[in-house]
Amino acid sequence: MTSLRKLGPSDLEVFPLSLGGNVFGWTADEAQSFAVLDAYTAGGGNFVDTADAYSAWVPGNEGGESETIIGRWFAARGNRSEVVLATKVGAHPRFKGLAAANIKAAAEASLRRLDTDYIDLYYTHYDDPSVPVEEIITALDGLVREGKVRAIAASNISPSGSRSPWSSPTARAWRGTSPSSRTTTWSRATRTRASSRTSPPATASRPSRTTPSPPAS
Template identity: 65%
Template sequence: MTRLGSSDLSVFPLSLGGNVFGWTADRDASFAVLDAFVAGGGNFIDTADVYSAWVPGNSGGESEAIIGEWLASRRPEGLVVATKVSQHPQFRGLSAANVRRAAEASLGRLGVDAIDLYYAHFDDETVPLEETVAAFGDLVADGLVRNIAVSNYSAERIREWIRIARSTGAAVPVAVQPHYNLVHRNDVEQSIIPVAREFGLGLVPYYALASGFLTGKYRSTDMAGQNSPRAAGAAKYATAHGLRIIDALEEVGDAHGVSITATALAWLRAQPAVVAPIASARTAEQVPDLLAGGRLELADDEVERLRSVSEWTPAQV
């Protein structure tokens, strides 16, 4: 287990992504994934109130509802659940009133007394940051939320949030959730990691496996005929450069007897300020590779090799 930023949360260094629950994993498959994750030593689950409103017939909150039903059925101890606000169709934005209503709705779906980690999912510059900071602080003061965090915020806005919180006595973020992986590095390494290290924030990167590309499933530059949601996201990385990264991951992983998936997650964990990459699983059979990625310790030369082979990645990818 490892400490999440300046919080008192002790988490397994791999967070199970709940974005697939109610989307590509139905209730029973989601229960099986959650069971396998906890049985294997995992205790950190990430979701959002908007998951998965994009699916026909869904309205948002499906992932939270499935997790809540599973929590009520299993009653696991020591579990850390993170969720987010700002994108649910009924609770868009970060006004104080909306943040409060969304948090209460998430609490109801999850069936918990308090949210362990509550993220501002995306910045909302239509609302004064002072209002949003105060709203999150009030949730902590009132016991609805234990810790707060930000996701998809620029370094400048993170700094401003912390400045306002410190000056007003509101709760200060303990974590930041950026898009970060071996094929999407530059912006995070240049701006987010420095601010995270300065303020003691734990990084919990999403898209840790680049929409599945870093599992090694996509080994060709010809992605024609790949029509699944994951394939569409992975297609842009299936270049000659990207495939060299996969080859290097495979060689490093083979030396440890682990998969490309586990090796990609281990590399991410080795980066400054990273506490727990987020990765999802549609089936219980996919969970062991994720858990292995939370345990594998790469040698310095292996981390450097993967860093070097992936340096080509442009910041906008």
């Protein structure tokens, strides 16, 4: 049986292969999505990843479809406490960007769709250069202190990390919130391209790194 792994400095322990929910409500309807989620958890998986923007790009969708399906699955299976749930903020059509008020409103909307009172891992989906990093960190820290988010993370950050949530003096000195994960694109099929874009591997004192692209055979 595959053992769980600690995610960065957080207390989250996750299966090494997460299940991405970007197809839920897009190429997979609710029944198909439930079947995928059931198969993944039956195989020992406990790390489900989605975003509030999934799948706004589909004609007729408005975003949040994936979260809604996952929320219904939690309600049907009664297994919320058994899953480490990750979702993202900043790309939903109604909640674009990372202004503090936007992060708070988007988080509340995600909690409603997911039918839960907490998010295990909350990512910034993309950077927002128009918002000071200190404002972003303060907003995320507020969600952690309120018990609505357990750990924070960043997705699609620059190779230098110059605009990542852990780059600013304020973030490094923060007593409450510490980023637990970062997402970068990597797969053996695109190793040359991706390796030039990603930052150094995570260490015990750094956030864990997750990759959305599957390994190529």
